[in-house]
Amino acid sequence: MSTSALTQKQPFKLPFSRAFLIWMGFLGVLLVIGLYSAITVFIKGLYITNMSDSVPWGLWITVDLSSIALGSGAFTLSAVVYIFGIKRLQPVIRLAVLVGFAGYTSAMLTLLMDIGRPDRFWHPWVFWNVHSVLWEVTMCITIYLMILLTEFAPVIVEAKFFDKWPKIRRLGHFLHKLTPFLAVLGLLISLLHQSSLGATYGVIKSRPIWFKPSMPIMFVLSAIATGPAVTVAVAYVVEWIIGKRTVPHDVLRIITRFSGVGLLAYGYIKFWDLAAVTYYGRTPGVSSAFALLQEQTPYPFSFWVGEVILGILLPAILFLVPRFSKNPAAAVLGALSAMVGIILHRWNVTVGGLFVPLSYSPGTAYSLPIGRYFPAPIEWGVVILVIGYALTVITLAVRFLPLFEKQEH
Amino acid sequence: MTTQKKKVKKKVVVELTRSDVLKVAAAAVGSIIAAPLLTTGPLSPFGQLKQEQLEGDEQIGHGAVTGDYHWGMVISLDQCIGCEYCMRACCATNDVRADEPWNIVVPEKTSGGATFFLSRPCLHCQNAPCVEVCPVKATYHREDGLVVMDYDRCIGCRYCQVACPYDARQFNWEERNDENPYVPTWGDPEVERRPRGVVEKCTFCIHRIDAGLEKGLVPGVDREATPACVNICPVGARTFGNLKDPNSKVSQLIASNPTLRLRDELGTETSVYYIPPKEGI
Numbered sequence: 032m033s034t035s036a037l038t039q040k041q042p043f044k045l046p047f048s049r050a051f052l053i054w055m056g057f058l059g060v061l062l063v064i065g066l067y068s069a070i071t072v073f074i075k076g077l078y079i080t081n082m083s084d085s086v087p088w089g090l091w092i093t094v095d096l097s098s099i100a101l102g103s104g105a106f107t108l109s110a111v112v113y114i115f116g117i118k119r120l121q122p123v124i125r126l127a128v129l130v131g132f133a134g135y136t137s138a139m140l141t142l143l144m145d146i147g148r149p150d151r152f153w154h155p156w157v158f159w160n161v162h163s164v165l166w167e168v169t170m171c172i173t174i175y176l177m178i179l180l181t182e183f184a185p186v187i188v189e190a191k192f193f194d195k196w197p198k199i200r201r202l203g204h205f206l207h208k209l210t211p212f213l214a215v216l217g218l219l220i221s222l223l224h225q226s227s228l229g230a231t232y233g234v235i236k237s238r239p240i241w242f243k244p245s246m247p248i249m250f251v252l253s254a255i256a257t258g259p260a261v262t263v264a265v266a267y268v269v270e271w272i273i274g275k276r277t278v279p280h281d282v283l284r285i286i287t288r289f290s291g292v293g294l295l296a297y298g299y300i301k302f303w304d305l306a307a308v309t310y311y312g313r314t315p316g317v318s319s320a321f322a323l324l325q326e327q328t329p330y331p332f333s334f335w336v337g338e339v340i341l342g343i344l345l346p347a348i349l350f351l352v353p354r355f356s357k358n359p360a361a362a363v364l365g366a367l368s369a370m371v372g373i374i375l376h377r378w379n380v381t382v383g384g385l386f387v388p389l390s391y392s393p394g395t396a397y398s399l400p401i402g403r404y405f406p407a408p409i410e411w412g413v414v415i416l417v418i419g420y421a422l423t424v425i426t427l428a429v430r431f432l433p434l435f436e437k438q439e440h
Numbered sequence: 441m442t443t444q445k446k447k448v449k450k451k452v453v454v455e456l457t458r459s460d461v462l463k464v465a466a467a468a469v470g471s472i473i474a475a476p477l478l479t480t481g482p483l484s485p486f487g488q489l490k491q492e493q494l495e496g497d498e499q500i501g502h503g504a505v506t507g508d509y510h511w512g513m514v515i516s517l518d519q520c521i522g523c524e525y526c527m528r529a530c531c532a533t534n535d536v537r538a539d540e541p542w543n544i545v546v547p548e549k550t551s552g553g554a555t556f557f558l559s560r561p562c563l564h565c566q567n568a569p570c571v572e573v574c575p576v577k578a579t580y581h582r583e584d585g586l587v588v589m590d591y592d593r594c595i596g597c598r599y600c601q602v603a604c605p606y607d608a609r610q611f612n613w614e615e616r617n618d619e620n621p622y623v624p625t626w627g628d629p630e631v632e633r634r635p636r637g638v639v640e641k642c643t644f645c646i647h648r649i650d651a652g653l654e655k656g657l658v659p660g661v662d663r664e665a666t667p668a669c670v671n672i673c674p675v676g677a678r679t680f681g682n683l684k685d686p687n688s689k690v691s692q693l694i695a696s697n698p699t700l701r702l703r704d705e706l707g708t709e710t711s712v713y714y715i716p717p718k719e720g721i
């Protein structure tokens with residue numbers, strides 16, 4: 032009853048099913064919890080988090096890095112379609128760009144919460160330090176977000192709302208012509224920042240867990256492998272919910288297999304990295320840092336079970352073994368598992384690296400305390416905001432934008 | 441009808457997938473090759489960064505210093521008695537939080553087991569990781585070699601904090617309204633408290649140096665132009681001055697004593713030199 036009342040008020044005349052309203056209500060709850068946490072942080076300051084001078088980066092940076100990695104389906108699939116010319120995958124592009132957009136804006140949101148002076152978020156655009164990896168990452172992400180928006184503009188202008196604004200719609204369609212060019216630019220910029228995010232850690236000489244040249248490669252590879260699978264999972268889940276085909280399944284299966292191969296490549300490099308760091312190229316500093324992690328933290332567990340088994344092996348099997356790869360549920364499960372793996376990897380890098388205390392004293396007795404950290408409830412609250420935000424963006428887009436057309440022939 | 445459709449579809453899928461998978465694999469391999477090219481090759485700022493850092497030692501050296509001065513400090517581990525006066529004077533003069541001092545003093549042991557005390561200000565590295573990583577140049581080199589902070593520009597990302605090898609940086613996690621226990625016994629605040637959300641660190645009492653030079657005083661010689669920690673040290677373990685002037689006290693101490701710099705192997709080129717204890721480290 033209330034739904035019909037609502038529909039009358041709506042200019043789009045779209046019926047809201049009860050399930051949709053319940054879902055929106057759930058998202059509303061997430062957003063309220065999240066906004067409450069975010070506002071509290073803005074008012075009181077970062078001291079209410081569990082971050083400290085010895086562990087100045089924590090959960091938020093992890094979420095930040097993860098959402099950028101999970102949004103990487105957009106540039107990977109755009110490149111596959113427009114640069115490598117595999118046009119068959121075209122039907123997934125709009126969804127991939129949407130997921131990318133949700134991921135990148137989530138990252139920006141988290142970053143805004145994390146910096147001490149959110150009022151100065153624009154400083155990197157004005158005051159350049161070209162030597163700073165973080166500056167480069169900020170610029171890349173900004174530019175890439177604009178690319179995503181341009182890529183997505185044609186979809187937005189197709190919404191019914193723009194019936195009234197034909198000029199804007201024409202502009203949007205004009206932008207569509209730029210897509211191949213944007214795909215090239217997007218690929219370059221994405222490869223750059225996806226790997227520079229690893230470099231952010233890799234260049235820090237004083238942190239034994241971080242300082243290694245493989246860091247950027249691990250970041251970019253894991254992102255390329257996992258991002259597309261996330262897009263696939265979103266496609267399947269949306270399909271289950273709305274009960275209609277979204278993207279042809281054979282397309283999704285190709286992408287799933289691509290992800291599987293990507294994960295194997297990532298796993299291979301990870302294996303050599305592990306061998307190089309802990310076996311062949313050991314240095315005393317690195318060895319003792321790893322020993323410390325092994326003794327005092329669940330690092331070995333989260334590395335082997337989280338990063339390797341959940342993040343690589345299980346999804347690779349689900350994506351590549353024919354018996355599973357035909358099954359949408361297996362693809363979704365695999366994508367979830369790979370997501371957990373990539374998030375744990377970013378967490379292990381960030382918090383694991385900061386756990387190992389710096390040692391700079393020439394003497395033998397003094398050592399800094401070990402960096403202890405577990406996120407405070409308020410930090411989880413902000414993460415709920417980010418998740419709520421990303422889900423809302425995807426939900427609204429699926430609901431109101433022509434993401435999946437040209438299906439019925 | 442539906443079954444027929446399904447069948448047809450299946451066939452097509454099998455046929456097309458193989459070539460597609462090949463193409464996708466080619467794409468994957470392409471990306472894998474492209475990634476390291478972009479990250480470590482000439483295209484990438486990261487590549488340059490690494491190069492610089494690895495070559496750091498001789499090349500960059502005192503590159504940051506372009507003026508007539510290079511302010512530096514010599515700390516004698518042999519003389520320091522661990523009284524913590526420097527820490528207290530610093531906290532009072534710069535109005536630093538007492539629980540997060542800029543300048544720390546800790547008991548240490550040599551490899552032979554003898555006790556000594558290590559004190560550590562910001563080392564004003566000439567090849568400073570904190571300067572390199574700051575995305576907005578809120579922390580930067582002055583031409584006299586000092587690594588300074590622009591509190592109006594800092595966005596509080598804390599990258600400098602994780603990058604400093606010497607744990608010399610503190611973040612303002614909250615608005616300060618603590619009482620400074622060292623005021624007025626150990627001195628009076630000469631600079632403003634830093635706002636919430638920015639990083640701070642030891643400045644070598646830059647305000648004294650600048651004001652002193654304007655008056656024609658010599659930092660390191662005239663007390664008014666010398667860092668508070670150096671002035672207060674009861675045993676004279678700290679010496680301050682111009683490393684570029686061979687006749688300054690610091691230069692002479694470095695010339696006539698064995699000295700070490702903290703984690704020199706990182707190539708940070710610190711402006712603080714330590715004279716080790718007599719029996720060695």
Ligand code: SF4
Pocket residue numbers: 561562563564565568569570571587603604605606607608609641708
């Ligand atoms: S000691 Fe740390 S804060 Fe000071 S200049 Fe060196 S890296 Fe920067």
Ligand code: SF4
Pocket residue numbers: 573574575576577578579593594595596597598599600601638639
């Ligand atoms: S916290 Fe401030 S000074 Fe430090 S790197 Fe970030 S912007 Fe620069």
